[in-house]
Amino acid sequence: MSALRILVPIKRVLDYAIKPRIAASGKAIDLTGQKMSLNPFDELSIEASVRLREEHKTRIEDILAFSAGPQKSQDALRTAMAMGADRGLLVDTATTELEPLAVAKILKRVVEKEKSNLVILGKQSIDDDAGQTGQMLAGLLGWGQATQAADIKLEGDTVTVVKEVDGGTETVKGKLPMVVTTDLRLNEPRYASLPNIMKAKKKKLEQIPLKDYGEGLEGRLEVLQLVEPPPRQGGGKVADVSGMISKLKELGAL
Amino acid sequence: MNPSNVLRNVARATRRPSVAAVPRQRLLATGLRLSGWRTVTTTSEVADKPGAAPAKKEVKFTADSYPNIQRGSQFSKLTAEDIAYFESICPIVSTEKGATQDDLESFNTDWMRKYRGQTTLVVKPKTTEDVSNILKYCNERKLAVVPQGGNTGLVGGSVPVFDEIVINMSAMNNVRSFDAVSGILTCDAGVILENADSYLRERGFIFPLDLGAKGSCHVGGNVATNAGGLRLLRYGSLHGTVLGVEAVLPDGTILDDLSLLRKNNTGYDLKQLFIGSEGTIGIITAISIVCPQRPKSQNVALLLVESFEKVQETFVKTKEQLSEILSAFEMMDINSQRLVRQVTGKSHPLKGEAPFYVLIETSGSNAEHDDEKVGALLQNLMEDEIILDGTMAESEAQVRELWTWREGVPEALGHWGGVYKYDVSIPLSELYLLVEDVRAKMSSLGLLSTPENPDNVVVDVVGYGHMGDSNLHLNIPVRGFDKRVEKALEPFVYEWIQKRRGSISAEHGLGVAKSEFVGYSRGPTELAVMQRIKNMFDPNEIMNPYKYIKA
Structure with missing residues (x-):
């Protein structure tokens, strides 16, 4: 039974309660001065890894929270550490935007260097909604993967994952090493307690510049434009029941 | 407070296009913010038998609960001509016009289901002139009236006791003007507080008042009752922020004191009389109010404290270290937190339990500066063992969630x-x-x-x-x-x-609840002067009778 070294990749994104505004360029979201938080799916991944430790105690050797992003991503990593990750690793991308394949390539090198044997990550980040990184990483590593996890069980070197699929769940089983992506019903993430927030400040947070990860990370796509969803059509009022019936008929609902 | 809140909160939570990607339990948590028992499944921990939940019992008539209150003999009874006159002015709800008691129920009963009047007529004026015409007529005919806003009051002030005509202000709900330089908003009395706040937020400002009922209550009602709320600590009382009031006096006179000035030492400050007058000397039809900048950065922390002495120490330290960015300091006891948990079935953000909980909110302009201050405060509070534990919101969702443990108390x-x-x-x-x-x-x-x-x-x-x-x-x-x-x-x-x-x-x-006890807080001289003011404005005593002060 191998010791577990868990890698939890996370991302700092525009807080989901904030309405995104398109920047003047029309090609990006304006993030200046906006509230940024941890990607909600990533909270689930951290919670899942911390619960694995609570269940399996000493067998969990390490929980490493990872992020590739600007300097400010340190906040997200500190939050992850306050929730229970042991240390943090930030690949400083400065202003470079990474596509999922580039992130997966970086993660592959992190996995190899850190000897991780379980990667738990959100099924998508709510800013780009690409939903690709986990799958690409599993492909690059040649590992098994279980996506959209609603439950994760570890017995020996076997990982059993309940997956959310259309109309229900699908339960799959695989051997370590493995990539698991998290979905909504997996757990209810904890609040970091003050003592843990303070302890997190003293935990190790390593920083590596993006260039140390070599070539092949450049983007392949160009954003042409961002468009807001069409505004909702306002409702109308009808005077009485017969008015309503005729309106419904007019709309073809009757 | 009412279902419209739920809808509005869900709407707010779903504004983000990628909503499908958001954890559902969080969305739910946000949606349920103020919904209370109406939508939440109960977990039975104590003595809550299934079926013992509040049945839709008939609410007792206020007149029956307070047998010592008699209908004023000077007041006339409504006639068909009266109703025809009101109908010529504005939309009405009347039993004479086919409305049932059920239609009138929401105007007759308060949201706590504690007070119930017996009106047969609700009028819904659309303009200040409508209000003026209505009051002039009522004053001449000696018909008693109750001004009504969002009907979210807690003392029975906004519902009739007997057959007073309800003047419901919900149709007067327009923003009249906003000056983005001075931050002064002028709006109709019937604007819902949350709508006023959203309007201001889009323009970089906020309403200086915030309270749990914001999804239903009207700003006119807020001013008429001098509501305090969650941010009074920071922005002060309405006596300071309200710059002007437009009100209709009982004889129909329109008093236009809709000042846009912060400084105005020219005679008696009449608007102050209307702030907190509970509809007894006139009806507020519009207000002007100075609004603060929308804070760019907000922090919320929830703390666990072992005694009330320590709560006070926490308060002292908090004021010392947060000074200008502190915007709320709320205390909840353990019983309130247990009941919220029991009613909503949610797990509490803090693991342990202690006799007291404190919620601190900061509002500032520089997130880094604020984070540093709050971080330092919390560290000191922990190190000096003033608090036992705590947590800090890391996202907007958590900000709202932590607030539900304070704002959700009354509903639970x-x-x-x-x-x-x-x-x-x-x-x-x-x-x-x-x-x-x-x-x-x-x-x-x-x-x-x-x-x-x-x-x-x-x-x-x-x-x-x-x-x-x-x-x-x-x-x-x-x-x-x-x-x-x-x-x-x-x-x-x-x-x-x-x-x-x-x-x-x-x-x-x-309202009704405390009018007879006002003597415990006010002396006979004060009360006598108040009575003279009332008589001067409303000699026929048609305005919101049986309530407020009893001399």
């Missing part, structure tokens, strides 16, 4: 069928002692539920409130309104407060 308490509510100001050092004394009294009378007697009428005795303003909410959730409980509470609570020179009504007003 209503779960068992009734709540006796006292909203009082007490010198800070003795603030919580009142809760302990009332609890001891209920216990000694054998009225309090215990593990042995889980069905006793008093569910619990709960204290929470705006610590920053020395304002305590003493709440006694009950399984039904009960004379024994009332006898135990009154005049005990009022005498207790009088001894400490506190106020029997800090921010909820007087």
Whole structure:
């Protein structure tokens, strides 16, 4: 039974309660001065890894929270550490935007260097909604993967994952090493307690510049434009029941 | 407070296009923010039998609960001509025009289902002139009226006692102007507080008042009752922020004191009389108010504290270290938190338990600066062992979630069928002692539920409130309104407060509930002057009768 070294990749994104505004360029979201938080799916991944430790105690050797992003991503990593990750690793991308394949390539090198044997990550980040990184990483590593996890069980070197699929769940089983992506019903993430927030400040947070990860990370796509969803059509009022019936008929609902 | 809140909160939570990607339980948590028992499944922990949940019982008529109040003999009864006249002015709801008692129910009954009037007519003016015409007519005909806003009051002030005509302000709901340089908003009285706030937020400002009922209450009602709320600590009372009032006097005169000036020392400050007058000297039809900048950065922390002494220490330290960015300091006792947990079925953000919980909010302009200050404060509080534990919101969702543990208290308490509510100001050092004394009294009378007697009428005795303003909410959730409980509470609570020179009504007003007790906080001279003011404005006493002050 191998010791577990868990890698939890996370991302700092525009807080989901904030309405995104398109920047003047029309090609990006304006993030200046906006509230940024941890990607909600990533909270689930951290919670899942911390619960694995609570269940399996000493067998969990390490929980490493990872992020590739600007300097400010340190906040997200500190939050992850306050929730229970042991240390943090930030690949400083400065202003470079990474596509999922580039992130997966970086993660592959992190996995190899850190000897991780379980990667738990959100099924998508709510800013780009690409939903690709986990799958690409599993492909690059040649590992098994279980996506959209609603439950994760570890017995020996076997990982059993309940997956959310259309109309229900699908339960799959695989051997370590493995990539698991998290979905909504997996757990209810904890609040970091003050003592843990303070302890997190003293935990190790390593920083590596993006260039140390070599070539092949450049983007392949160009954003042409961002468009807001069409505004909702306002409702109308009808005077009485017969008015309503005729309106419904007019709309073809009757 | 009401279902519209739920919708609005869900709407807010779903504004983000990628909503499908958001964890559902969080969305739900946000949606349920103020929804209380109406939508939440109950987990039965104490003595809450299935089916014991509040049945849709008929609400007792206020006139029956207060047999000493008699209908004013000077008032006329409505005639068909009266109704025809009102109908010529604006939309009305009238039993003469086919409306049923059910249609009138929401205008006759308050949201706590504690007060119920017997009106047969609701008028919904659309303009100030409509209000003027209505009042002029009522004054001449000696028809009593009740001005009504969002009907979210807690003292029965916004519903009739007998057959008073309800003048519902909901159709006057337009913003009249906003000056983005001075931050001064002028709007109709019937604008819903949350709508005013959203309007301002889009323009980089906020309404200087925030309270749990914001999704339903009207700004006119807020001013008429001088509502306090969650941010009074930071932005001050409406007596300071309201710059002007447009009001219609009982004889139909339109008093246009809609000033846009912060400084105006020219004679008596008439608008101040309307702030907190509870519709007894006229109807506020519009207000102008100075609004602060929308804070760019907000932090919320929830703390666990072992005693009320430590809560006070926390307050002192918090003021010291956060000074200008502190925007709320709320105290909740453990009983309130347990009841919210029980009613909503949610798990509490803090793992352990302690007698007191404190919620701190900061509003500032520089997130880094604020984070550093809050971080340093929390570290000091922990290191000096003033608090036991705590947590900090890391996202907007968590900000809202932490607030539900304060804002959700009143709604959760209503779960068992009734709540006796006292909203009082007490010198800070003795603030919580009142809760302990009332609890001891209920216990000694054998009225309090215990593990042995889980069905006793008093569910619990709960204290929470705006610590920053020395304002305590003493709440006694009950399984039904009960004379024994009332006898135990009154005049005990009022005498207790009088001894400490506190106020029997800090921010909820007087209405029906407290009008006869006003003497505990005001002397005969003060009351006599108040009575003269009332007589001067409203000699026929048609405005919101049977309430407010009883000389």
